[in-house]
Amino acid sequence: MSDREQSPGGAANPEEQPKTEHLNIKVTDNNNEVFFKIKRTTQLSKLMNAFCERQGKTMQNVRFLFDGARVNPTDSPDSLEMDDGDTLEVHQEQVGGA
Amino acid sequence: MSKAFMSKLPLPQPYKVVSRDDNALKTWQLVNFWYDFVVKEADSKRLDRLLIMAPHIRLGLKYLSARIVKEYKDAGSPQQKENPDLVGAFCSVQLACQEVQKNDLFMRGSAGSISSFTIALDAAHAMFGRLFPHHASAFELPRDQTVTDLTELRVCSQFYENLDRYNRFARQQHLEEHLRVEPMLLTNKVKRLAGEITHLEARLDKGRKLDQLDDDNEEAKPQGKRARETAVQPAGSAKEPEPVRPEKGRKQGQSTHKRPENVQPEQSAQAKIAIKRTLEFDASTSTILKLKDQDAKVVSRGAGVTTLKDFAELVSGGWLSDAVIDPYLALLCEQTNRQPGNVPVSRGSPEWHAWPSWLYLKVSDEAELPRLWPPQGFPEAKFAETHHHLFPMHLDENHWGLAHLSWGGAQWSLDWYSGISGYMQRFLDKWAGIERYLKRAWGFRCDQTLTIDEPEQPRQGNASDCGVFVLCEARCLMEGWPIDTFGQGDMKFMRRRICFELELDRSAS
Numbered sequence: 109m110s111d112r113e114q115s116p117g118g119a120a121n122p123e124e125q126p127k128t129e130h131l132n133i134k135v136t137d138n139n140n141e142v143f144f145k146i147k148r149t150t151q152l153s154k155l156m157n158a159f160c161e162r163q164g165k166t167m168q169n170v171r172f173l174f175d176g177a178r179v180n181p182t183d184s185p186d187s188l189e190m191d192d193g194d195t196l197e198v199h200q201e202q203v204g205g206a
Numbered sequence: 207m208s209k210a211f212m213s214k215l216p217l218p219q220p221y222k223v224v225s226r227d228d229n230a231l232k233t234w235q236l237v238n239f240w241y242d243f244v245v246k247e248a249d250s251k252r253l254d255r256l257l258i259m260a261p262h263i264r265l266g267l268k269y270l271s272a273r274i275v276k277e278y279k280d281a282g283s284p285q286q287k288e289n290p291d292l293v294g295a296f297c298s299v300q301l302a303c304q305e306v307q308k309n310d311l312f313m314r315g316s317a318g319s320i321s322s323f324t325i326a327l328d329a330a331h332a333m334f335g336r337l338f339p340h341h342a343s344a345f346e347l348p349r350d351q352t353v354t355d356l357t358e359l360r361v362c363s364q365f366y367e368n369l370d371r372y373n374r375f376a377r378q379q380h381l382e383e384h385l386r387v388e389p390m391l392l393t394n395k396v397k398r399l400a401g402e403i404t405h406l407e408a409r410l411d412k413g414r415k416l417d418q419l420d421d422d423n424e425e426a427k428p429q430g431k432r433a434r435e436t437a438v439q440p441a442g443s444a445k446e447p448e449p450v451r452p453e454k455g456r457k458q459g460q461s462t463h464k465r466p467e468n469v470q471p472e473q474s475a476q477a478k479i480a481i482k483r484t485l486e487f488d489a490s491t492s493t494i495l496k497l498k499d500q501d502a503k504v505v506s507r508g509a510g511v512t513t514l515k516d517f518a519e520l521v522s523g524g525w526l527s528d529a530v531i532d533p534y535l536a537l538l539c540e541q542t543n544r545q546p547g548n549v550p551v552s553r554g555s556p557e558w559h560a561w562p563s564w565l566y567l568k569v570s571d572e573a574e575l576p577r578l579w580p581p582q583g584f585p586e587a588k589f590a591e592t593h594h595h596l597f598p599m600h601l602d603e604n605h606w607g608l609a610h611l612s613w614g615g616a617q618w619s620l621d622w623y624s625g626i627s628g629y630m631q632r633f634l635d636k637w638a639g640i641e642r643y644l645k646r647a648w649g650f651r652c653d654q655t656l657t658i659d660e661p662e663q664p665r666q667g668n669a670s671d672c673g674v675f676v677l678c679e680a681r682c683l684m685e686g687w688p689i690d691t692f693g694q695g696d697m698k699f700m701r702r703r704i705c706f707e708l709e710l711d712r713s714a715s
Contacts, residue, residue, distance in 0.1 A: 171528065171564065173568070175578075176562070176568055177562070177578065197568075199567055201528060202527060202564070202600040202603070203525040203526065203527045203528075203604075204525055204526065204603075204606040204672055205525035205605075205606075205670035205672050205673060
């Protein structure tokens with residue numbers, strides 16, 4: 109948000125900074141941080157699977173959040189309007205009964 | 207108490223007939239699942255519930271029949287006979303016929319009674335045509351022919367029995383114009399079919415005994431099976447083109463025992479599979495969950511994915527995960543907000559909003575979470591103009607509770623609902639963070655101190671239903687019902703109901 113305010117010329121020349129094809133995305137579960145470089149159009153499921161594999165977790169038991177909203181495996185950085193350097197947060201599934 | 211709760215629940219939305227590749231099987235299972243529930247309720251002598259369910263069944267049947275007609279009547283290839291799923295589904299429709307009839311007998315004289323039966327029969331009829339294309343039309347009573355396939359016989363007989371029941375029912379209600387087939391003919395047909403089944407079963411028994419002797423004397427079992435399989439094929443393919451021939455085959459079968467006996471054990475195995483399949487369909491709750499891999503996505507609402515594993519927990523009485531709680535609350539809110547007169551949509555803010563269950567996890571760092579507000583579809587929404595905020599709270603990593611923040615006209619008040627008492631303090635610890643976050647990020651203002659209360663409410667009688675309690679509480683609050691409208695006894699029902707609603711939501715989207 110602040111980026112946009114800082115560049116008043118942006119409205120006149122919106123193509124000034126073309127979006128790069130690749131993004132760096134940080135995935136963190138508060139203990140571990142993993143950086144991924146992915147294409148804007150790649151489904152995030154790829155990244156999620158990779159993270160889970162590396163951390164020895166199963167996809168069922170974790171939730172990925174971006175900007176506080178849950179991320180679908182079929183989402184892509186494009187569909188979520190992610191920017192370079194954005195963070196996906198990971199937390200455990202919540203179950204309760206007792 | 208619970209009866210009142212049931213009767214208040216709105217009918218599920220109609221089943222949407224989707225494209226053929228959208229897993230017709232699953233539709234079947236779901237409807238079956240519904241019937242299964244009704245049958246069980248009937249067994250438990252809860253007639254009050256059964257009565258309430260009658261319109262649901264009727265609705266289900268209506269869409270089921272539309273589905274069947276679309277799927278099977280207009281479809282191409284007639285090789286469905288081998289498809290055990292179809293046989294199972296057909297049997298289920300038959301079962302539905304009976305259930306509707308039972309139902310309608312309870313609610314004697316109701317306007318929809320005969321029509322629902324008609325619908326069920328039409329559905330069965332459409333299936334019938336697909337299963338047995340050589341019977342021109344089930345209602346026209348095909349010319350006599352002897353069938354050697356036990357499954358087919360059983361299904362036929364079941365169908366005619368239902369037709370017969372239907373006739374009797376129509377006459378009972380003085381609705382003669384609804385009679386489908388000449389009653390005398392039908393009664394004869396039913397009798398004859400029953401006779402044929404008994405006959406065939408007797409012969410199969412005999413065949414089995416001979417078969418065992420064969421096994422003992424000569425061959426090892428697997429070889430025998432393979433031999434039989436090859437024997438079946440030519441016999442089967444020769445049988446189909448001309449329907450007269452089986453009659454001869456049967457006569458031969460009576461006089462010379464050898465060949466048919468080789469054929470029939472295999473068929474009985476098929477029949478067994480079909481029957482087993484039917485049973486599975488009837489116990490469909492578990493079938494739904496076994497069929498696909500547990501990771502399969504089932505529901506997608508907003509950015510939430512409910513997997514079959516979550517559903518399995520839901521219907522089998524296990525603990526609920528956030529993947530059920532969040533989408534269902536969102537669904538309830540959406541439905542409530544859509545109700546006419548309930549929302550001044552023009553105002554730009556929904557009346558109800560459910561916050562995600564992980565909110566408390568994220569607010570501790572006091573970062574702004576831009577995507578959490580405004581809610582989808584309400585870009586102009588203002589926090590204070592949404593008068594009801596729901597916060598599902600996950601406490602101690604094992605308990606679900608519900609916080610309801612509401613605007614009473616002069617000030618905000620906060621009510622805490624939990625199936626188990628004694629979680630208030632732990633809730634308040636977490637609430638502090640949320641309140642701070644709401645104030646900073648969304649301009650939540652409560653000038654006086656917030657009234658926090660734990661009202662009288664139903665409590666759970668076990669250690670697994672707290673998630674369902676939360677969802678029931680949310681529904682009561684949204685519908686404006688007293689909070690004790692539901693109780694522990696409704697949990698089994700509600701678990702299925704929630705599953706059903708989520709599934710409907712998915713198939714409609």
